[in-house]
Every structure is written in structure tokens, then in C-alpha cells.
Amino acid sequence: MNETLDQQAPSSAVVTTEPRALTSHVTLERLIMLVNPTSGSVGPRAAGEAQEILAEYACQSSVVELTGADFDAQILAALDARPDALFVLAGDGTAGRIASRAGPDGPLVAPLPGGTMNMLPKALYGTGDWKAALKLALEEGAPQPVAGGEVSDGHVRQAFYCAAIMGSPALWAPAREAIRDGKPGLAWAYGRRAVRRAFTGRLRFSLDGGPERKAEALILISPLISRAMEEDIGLEAAAVTTSNAAQALRMAAHAMTGDWRQDPSVTTGATQTVTVRARSRIPAVIDGEPTLLRHEARVKFIKKAFMALAPTPATSEKAV
Structure with a gap:
């Protein structure tokens, strides 16, 4: 009887748990x-x-x-x-x-x-x-250099690591997120607001000091998420040249389904410096944050903006 009790573990015994293993790619102390x-x-x-x-x-x-x-x-x-x-x-x-x-x-x-x-x-x-x-x-996680861009309008300077949208189509960003979140009613409300505020003025932009061009909007996308950029050689610049409400609605539909580059109103290319100007202040969405820029802004590509702790290769597929 006593022998059996002696073989049992004491009721006050403490069970210890081994720490979970940290990444082997970098020291995290x-x-x-x-x-x-x-x-x-x-x-x-x-x-x-x-x-x-x-x-x-x-x-x-x-x-x-x-x-x-x-x-x-x-x-x-x-x-x-x-x-x-x-x-x-x-x-x-x-x-x-x-x-x-x-x-x-x-x-x-x-x-x-x-x-x-x-x-x-x-x-x-x-x-x-x-x-x-x-x-x-x-x-x-492992050390990952993240490329990005920097927008400056002479008053504020703001970095971005995913995308900067300048011009009236920036107003479609909330609608797209509402669609992703399964909120069609909210997406419709945002879409109606975007249509009402569209076509209030076009942008003029220049890529890498080249000739000035006109567009309804300019989208600048970092190599981190651009499906069109395989290397960190610059920002993907997509110029949107819609001229009426029907084209804007078509462009919005493409933006929401992810195949917006196939729209005939879009032209794309790589760039390292951009100048954008308009007659009035420029609506923009910079890494998801809506803002209102002054009538002229400059953008530059930053090849190594910061070092992220993230898996390699990237866990996610390029999304834009």
C-alpha cells in the first residue's frame, strides 16, 4: 500500500513547459x-x-x-x-x-x-x-529589406510601402475595402460618393523627368505588392485616363475584381521619380490613409526604406 503511494507523483508537482522555438534566421533576444x-x-x-x-x-x-x-x-x-x-x-x-x-x-x-x-x-x-x-x-521571420516611396508636397512628407493613389479614383479605395469585407451596401455608398466627386480636374504628371502627361489619376505601387514588378527597380506607375462616368464605373469594377491592368484606360511603367500637379488640391490615399495633398507633389522611390522581420520568401502573394 505504502509502496504504491510512494510511486505516485506528489500532488504539488509543477509541470514545466518548454519555450516555443524562435526563428533561426536572426537573433531575437x-x-x-x-x-x-x-x-x-x-x-x-x-x-x-x-x-x-x-x-x-x-x-x-x-x-x-x-x-x-x-x-x-x-x-x-x-x-x-x-x-x-x-x-x-x-x-x-x-x-x-x-x-x-x-x-x-x-x-x-x-x-x-x-x-x-x-x-x-x-x-x-x-x-x-x-x-x-x-x-x-x-x-x-528573417531580415527583409522593404522598398517604398515618399510623397512630398512641400508641406508634409509621407512614406508609403504599398501604394499611393492620387486623383479622384483614390475615392474608390474605401469602396473596394468594403467589398472585401463583405459589405456591399457600404461599398455602394462609397461608390456613389466617388462618382459624384470624379472629373473635378485632371492631373498632370511626369515620370523620371520625362514629358508631362495628363491623367484622371496616378497609382504608384511598391515592388512589395506589385504583380508587375519582379525586382526592386522602381515604383510601378499606372496612369488612369478615364474621361466619363461610364469609364469610371468600368474602371472601378476592374479595381474591385483585381484585373484593373486589363482596362484600356490604364497604362503602366516603372519609375523612380514622379512630379504630379493639378489646379486644385489632390485627393490621395497613401498606404490606406486618405489625405489631401497640395496642388503639386513629388514622389521618389526608396530601394531600401526599412528592414522588416518577415518570412522569406514572402508569405503572401502579390496583391495589386
């Missing part, structure tokens, strides 16, 4: 994760959930919840700490600004999907689930 709880799909529980996931790995990690009053100071402190990788769970605009500040010589940046469009995270990780993207970066 010190990690910082910035979380914006008010952004898009993040929510108030995200910081705690991130801490639980990071605790499963054999690394030193800290999670910083971004607050309005200290937003910029918190980001600067995280960059100055020089972690092996900086994870960002926030909207597209915040992730892009942090990546721009990190630059090619800063820490590796892992922009997780926490916004609404999530263009950059989806291009790098192929998912809109931030927890899945976080685990993918931790377990399969």
Missing part, C-alpha cells in the same frame, strides 16, 4: 511591442494578449500601450532602446511612420495588422490576424 488600443481592430485586451503570447518564447520582451499624451515619446524611446525587433500593433499610418523613423539602419520592424486596410501587414504576413502574424514573425 530583446523585443519591444507597441500597441495602440484605440486603433482599428486592436481593442483594450490586445496588450495583455500580446504579453501572454510573447511569454511563450525564450526572449526578453516588453509590451508598451501607446497613449495619446505620450505617443511620440513612447515611439522614440522604443527606437532608442535598439531592440532586436520592434513589433507594432496599430493602424497603417502609425506602422508606416514607425517604419519610416526606423529606416534601413534601425531595428527590425514587424508591422502587425491592427488597422482597417492593413495593406503592409497583409503584404508581409498574408493574414489580417495579428496573433497569427506575430507568431509567424517570431518563428519564421
